[in-house]
Amino acid sequence: LHALTMAPQNTTTSSGSSAPSSRPSYTDEQLHNALLNFYGGSSAASETCGHIFGFGNPNHEMSMLQRITATTMLDYESKLNNKTSGNDSDAPLSIPQLLEQASTFHKSHGPILPLQTIIQSKSPCMTLAAEFKRASPSKGDIASHLHAGEQACVYFGAGASVISVLTEERWFKGSLEDLREVRLATTDLANNSRSNNKSLMQQRPAILRKDFITTKYQIAEAAASG
Secondary structure: OHHHOOOOOOEEOOOOOEEOOOOOOOOHHHHHHHHHHHOOHHHOOHHHHHHHHHHHOOOOOOOHHHHHHHHHHHHHHHHHHHHHOOOOOOOOOOHHHHHHHHHHHHHHHOOOOOHHHHHHHOOOOOOOEEEEOOEEOOOEEOOOOOOHHHHHHHHHHOOOOEEEEEOOOOOOOOOHHHHHHHHHHHHHHHHHHHHHOOOOOOOOOEEEEEOOOOOHHHHHHHHHOO
């Protein structure tokens, strides 16, 4: 898949890494503060959050993972602040609304599968986990054109019992829609396999949202997407 890369991205951050231009950019100070606040603000113990500032190294620069994590925090802060903006068309769903969507989805397509149960069910064999990723900060575009559901079915057919889906939008070009497509497509494939061969009891794979999770809201989003 790495051979399929190469479409340039649009905007360059202060670290030299690319990110799409359709979203706001943040200063290093804003990113630092987002990370610091996550650990409890200025009162947080230095051993807990000293790595954010390189343990006092004046030449320290944030890692790419720190930048993405802080950017995700600020993006969600902005998104959730739309709840009070007075613009109903832009307001995100509340956590109770997302959980209601999740309940409806799971009644129609089956419950979330416990990851530990899926892994233990393969014992003493190994459990194969696959990952759907459109792009990455280090590689750029990997396979941005692929249909998430179709690719997940290829992984499932090859024996994957767990499939993680990158949903981070800026650098990995993922989406919650990718997560939903993977869940629906693999569920349908497993159900069809059982219908066509009564002796084949193939368990659908567990689906994971892979992202920079820092809020309960993101977990509720994942549940609502399958």
